Amino acid sequence: FSSNTFQNSIVIGQFSQMFFDLKPRDKLSVFTELLNLDYWLECSQRVTSTLSVLREDQLEAEKTLARLEGVRSELKNTLNSTTAEAEEKTTSSSNSQRVLKRKLRKIKAEKLDLRKQATNLLERIETRRIRDDELAAKIGKLAKEHDPITATMREVEGNIKELEIHIENLDNSFLSLKKAKDICPTCKQKISPQHRRFEQQRIAKKKVEHVGELKMWKVEYKALLKSLDEKINHLEVAKQKLDHSKSAKLYLSLNSINSDIKELDNEISSINNQIVQLDQLSNSYAKKIRKCKKRLKRNKQKMKEIKKSLVELDNDIHQTRYWVQGFKDIRLFEVDEALISFQVEVNSYLADLGMADWSVNMEVERETKAGKLSRGFRIMVDPGIGSNSSPKPWEAWSGGEGQRLRLAGTLALSNLILHQFNRDCNIQIFDEKLYWLSGTGEEDMLNLLRTIAIQEEKQIWVVDQHALNYPFDGFLTVVKDENGSHLEI
Known part of the structure; x- marks a missing residue:
């Protein structure tokens, strides 16, 4: 007031x-x-300012939507090109993988065959080792059996030599007695013819005994020699059977097979690495595609939000635009109402x-x-x-x-x-x-x-x-x- x-x-x-x-x-x-008519003008002006802000927001939202549409178009192009490239690379990768896998199966089959050969060689080596061990044991046993025979033969040889010496001495003594007339060649005593004959008979008898014994020892020596020859033959046969060169050849073959298996393992590892690299290449494209789709999804969600915001802004602008004029209409309505009341009052007072x-x-x-x-x-x-x-x-x-x-x-x-x-x-x-x-x-x-x-x-x-x-x-x-x-x- x-x-x-x-x-x-x-x-x-x-x-x-x-x-x-x-x-x-x-x-x-x-x-x-x-x-207080300015109040409604102020309301209209505030609404006009609000409308201006809403239109700026709408323009900014439209720009953002246009930018998002551009990004979406770019992402779609990227997705299409990446998908096409991925399909091409995947096809090439699949073909390469099929070739590599066929080669891998072939190499694994070769490796399996070599392993079987190696297993057979190991079995043969083991069998030969057992056989060689048995032969070595047999050779050792034969060698042990050879020694007693040799010792016995040396003993028999000693006995034979000793008997031969006795016989030779007896022959010498007999010849000496035969040459001697009445003097003993041993004691140099005078002997009688009877005594000489007796000594000759004794020497002859002794010689016969020694010769008989010598024959016996020679027979035994011959038997021992025969037995020794048999043992030596058995030993040589066993030694011939115990041929380490054959085992060495087996080991060389096994080493060669193991070397081939190692080369195949290296080749298998190389092929597996190539397959992994091809998988990684496919995965890298899949990762790019997933990333692109994820960005497209976020872009779509943002566009949906912006469009929803634009609808809300459009409604707000429509309603706000109405009140720009609406508040002016209220102002004019109040003016008209006040004028009518004012005119009635004035005309009433004029009558009075x-x-x-x-x-x-x-x-x-x-x-x-x-x-x-x-x-x-x-x-x-x-x-x-x-x-x-x-x-x-x-x-x-x-x-x-x-x-x-x-x-x-x-x-x-x-x-x-x-x-x-x-x-x-x-x-x-x-x-x-x-x-x-x-x-x-x-x-x-x-x-x-x-x-x-x-x-x-x-x-x-x-x-x-x-x-x-x-x-x-x-x-x-x-x-x-x-x-x-x-x-x-």
């Missing part, structure tokens, strides 16, 4: 212009402040002021086709039926008629202000507002004020420099003399 509204509703000052006296723009300012056939029409700002407001406040006065003049601007009326129009407008505006601000005031002051009125006009005005005071139960004070001939409820006179100014009741 500003000073301006106070002076237009409660204290109608002496030097303040009444509402009708204001310029059209000032009238509009008072009316705008009274109805003795201008029953007169009427006032008011127009305020209107929106042009360009969307701008045509600002102004026009008051047209129709003098009523029977008058030769057509409605004219209120400024065309002067004197008592103009003053009555002013007072009717002031009273109507006062009521409108108090009603608008929900105020109930029990006092109202009119300062020097009855000038230009005729006697009848003054009386009509004062009667109207009395009626208002009675109906609304409030005091109305009328300030005037000249005495008014009217039965007021009371008077206050301001007297100025040499003692200064004072009131007289």
